[in-house]
Amino acid sequence: xxxTFLLVVRTLDATLRVATPLIFCAxxxxxxxxxxxxxxxxxxxxxxxAFAAATVAALTGSAWLALGAxxxxxxxxxxxxxxxxxxxxxxxxxxxxxxxxxxxxxxxxLGNAWFRQGGQTPSLPADARFMSMDFPGAEAMSEIPxxxxxxAELISGHNLLVYAGLAAVxxxxxxxxxxxxxxxxxxxxxxxxxxxxxxxxxxxxxxxxVMICGVLTGLAGTYLAIAQNAGFSxxxxxxxxxxALAALIFGKWRPWLAFGACLIFGLLxxxxxxxxxxxxxxxxxxxxxxxxxLPYVLTVVLLAGFIGxxxxxxxxxxxxxxxx
Amino acid sequence: MKNLxxxxxxxxxxxxxxxAQAQDYTPAVVFDMGGKFxxxxxxxxxNGVEQFKTETGxxxxxxxxxxxxxxxxxxxRMAQRxxxxxxxxxxxxxxxxxxxxxxxxxxxFSLIDGVVDAPNVQSIVxxxxxxxxxxGMLAVMASETGKVGFVGGMDIPLIRRFACGYEQGAxxxxxxxxxxxxxxxxxxxxxxxxxxxxxxxKSQFDRGADVVYAAAGATGxxxxxxxxxxGKYAIGVDSNQNHLHPGTxxxxxxxxxxxxxxxxxMSGKDGSWKPGFNVLGLAEGGVGWALDEHNADLxxxxxxAVVEKAREDIIAGKIVVHDYMADDSxxx
Numbered sequence: 001x002x003x004t005f006l007l008v009v010r011t012l013d014a015t016l017r018v019a020t021p022l023i024f025c026a027x028x029x030x031x032x033x034x035x036x037x038x039x040x041x042x043x044x045x046x047x048x049x050a051f052a053a054a055t056v057a058a059l060t061g062s063a064w065l066a067l068g069a070x071x072x073x074x075x076x077x078x079x080x081x082x083x084x085x086x087x088x089x090x091x092x093x094x095x096x097x098x099x100x101x102x103x104x105x106x107x108x109x110l111g112n113a114w115f116r117q118g119g120q121t122p123s124l125p126a127d128a129r130f131m132s133m134d135f136p137g138a139e140a141m142s143e144i145p146x147x148x149x150x151x152a153e154l155i156s157g158h159n160l161l162v163y164a165g166l167a168a169v170x171x172x173x174x175x176x177x178x179x180x181x182x183x184x185x186x187x188x189x190x191x192x193x194x195x196x197x198x199x200x201x202x203x204x205x206x207x208x209x210v211m212i213c214g215v216l217t218g219l220a221g222t223y224l225a226i227a228q229n230a231g232f233s234x235x236x237x238x239x240x241x242x243x244a245l246a247a248l249i250f251g252k253w254r255p256w257l258a259f260g261a262c263l264i265f266g267l268l269x270x271x272x273x274x275x276x277x278x279x280x281x282x283x284x285x286x287x288x289x290x291x292x293x294l295p296y297v298l299t300v301v302l303l304a305g306f307i308g309x310x311x312x313x314x315x316x317x318x319x320x321x322x323x324x
Numbered sequence: 325m326k327n328l329x330x331x332x333x334x335x336x337x338x339x340x341x342x343x344a345q346a347q348d349y350t351p352a353v354v355f356d357m358g359g360k361f362x363x364x365x366x367x368x369x370x371n372g373v374e375q376f377k378t379e380t381g382x383x384x385x386x387x388x389x390x391x392x393x394x395x396x397x398x399x400x401r402m403a404q405r406x407x408x409x410x411x412x413x414x415x416x417x418x419x420x421x422x423x424x425x426x427x428x429x430x431x432x433f434s435l436i437d438g439v440v441d442a443p444n445v446q447s448i449v450x451x452x453x454x455x456x457x458x459x460g461m462l463a464v465m466a467s468e469t470g471k472v473g474f475v476g477g478m479d480i481p482l483i484r485r486f487a488c489g490y491e492q493g494a495x496x497x498x499x500x501x502x503x504x505x506x507x508x509x510x511x512x513x514x515x516x517x518x519x520x521x522x523x524x525x526k527s528q529f530d531r532g533a534d535v536v537y538a539a540a541g542a543t544g545x546x547x548x549x550x551x552x553x554x555g556k557y558a559i560g561v562d563s564n565q566n567h568l569h570p571g572t573x574x575x576x577x578x579x580x581x582x583x584x585x586x587x588x589x590m591s592g593k594d595g596s597w598k599p600g601f602n603v604l605g606l607a608e609g610g611v612g613w614a615l616d617e618h619n620a621d622l623x624x625x626x627x628x629a630v631v632e633k634a635r636e637d638i639i640a641g642k643i644v645v646h647d648y649m650a651d652d653s654x655x656x
Binding site: 007010014017018117118119126131132224228229230231233235236238269270273274276289292 | 507509513518527530
């Protein structure tokens with residue numbers, strides 16, 4: 001019994017670790033898409049952030065400088081996206097895909113030119129990374145059943161960025177639903193003409209939204225490169241940007257629901273890792289392939305039956321033209 | 325002016341021919357999906373061919389396969405451009421080599437980790453199960469919990485062979501030893517996913533393992549990192565990876581792909597290259613375990629003695645390590 005409980009807690013613990021980049025990206029996408037800018041470029045921005053973080057961490061040995069660089073690079077890509085979509089009214093999907101492809105190639109080329117390790121960056125020492133932190137008393141608490149174990153295993157012992165990711169959700173919910181900026185953000189995604197009539201700049205509002213999106217994807221990239229791993233390797237985002245986008249749509253463009261969707265994806269991933277090679281009562285050992293298909297099967301099932309209709313912001317993907 | 329032009333033309337031709345003569349022998353290598361800097365399998369081959377290059381001054385052609393459709397193209401291009409011998413790296417290139425070798429009967433092909441039965445192909449395979457047996461013994465001797473982990477790359481018989489040898493070594497030391505096995509994936513992308521490797525390793529630590537053996541190409545980098553981050557022991561593979569995290573790297577199962585690659589190019593040069601099968605095990609020095617200044621503190625004299633004894637017994641045939649690929653099952 002106790003062992004099972006510990007296993008469950010540790011699986012949830014792994015869920016948090018795996019879901020963190022998804023949470024950052026889903027929140028990033030939420031700002032952008034709520035303002036009417038489709039963001040399929042989450043993947044590319046996150047990858048660029050990861051590369052920037054790993055490079056700066058390798059050169060300076062400072063995790064905080066790395067974080068700053070990642071945010072800067074992701075934000076400039078976000079601004080590029082904004083420049084194409086907001087200022088020049090380009091197609092959002094095309095611009096996003098262009099960013100993804102550009103970054104996928106550029107990171108490898110630059111990495112190869114600078115470090116000569118086939119696109120990888122050198123592996124980083126502990127003090128150039130965000131390492132996991134143990135909360136006070138975690139060691140002592142772990143002796144106490146249930147609450148103590150949850151505290152020691154699940155709550156304590158993550159790195160700073162995991163907590164930042166968790167904090168991003170209520171923060172986003174508060175900004176989007178409780179502030180003036182949030183109200184305008186939602187309005188501009190539904191009906192930019194009305195916002196314009198009220199005398200608020202649609203362009204500036206949308207630019208602010210994509211900048212916030214850039215910051216958050218930069219954090220996601222930093223987490224991947226210097227917290228979860230110890231360096232950059234090519235295509236290390238492995239499609240997580242797209243999964244985050246799916247989670248956002250799952251969550252109907254709402255912070256808490258999107259957060260829940262990210263956790264489900266994370267949980268499925270964590271479970272699929274832990275289920276491998278385990279004998280299940282009555283079934284025996286489940287083949288690797290079946291386990292690894294599990295997240296996708298469940299995604300289809302959830303999408304088909306349980307999510308209901310997801311309605312996108314009305315003005316999403318449409319460039320705003322002030323006067324014809 | 326006219327003469328000057330003529331002299332220049334003659335000079336270019338002359339220079340051209342000397343350059344061509346020096347480069348008459350052009351070997352080529354086609355790396356596989358992990359990439360030549362995977363710090364493991366492909367990098368071992370890379371080190372071998374680089375050594376050849378520094379010693380002989382002869383340049384080689386190279387290509388890094390980044391998706392599955394490129395293998396055959398790359399190998400064919402090498403053969404078309406006159407490279408000889410062409411060295412294929414990894415089991416996944418067997419089909420491509422078999423096909424291209426039939427089209428270019430005069431070109432010599434070598435294949436590491438795969439078997440192609442053709443008159444112009446040399447197949448180099450290793451007895452990874454023997455080396456894995458030894459590191460499995462070391463793992464259990466170093467473990468405090470009696471549970472040891474294995475993280476494989478792509479789920480293929482070759483990697484199962486590593487796992488099976490490892491398990492036998494572990495059980496040889498202690499009947500009660502428990503071996504937790506995980507595979508990273510079922511596609512070649514599994515060779516290059518350090519993040520998932522780290523998660524798999526952590527899941528094994530959660531289940532009580534305190535030594536983990538990675539046979540997963542570049543994915544292994546994440547496994548070794550996870551062990552270093554969590555203060556557990558890790559065992560590297562193919563290349564000597566002990567230097568990556570001194571203090572937590574228990575040892576590495578060395579597979580001398582570097583020597584195999586070097587020998588291929590060298591024998592191609594001096595004409596002693598022969599087609600057929602080349603099986604390298606403990607006896608031939610093709611596999612082994614790494615002991616250097618980075619892990620000397622972790623390997624006690626007793627452990628060393630026990631493992632060396634087992635090594636001799638395997639060579640002498642007193643211990644028979646079951647080969648997973650012989651019957652596609654791990655029974656011993």
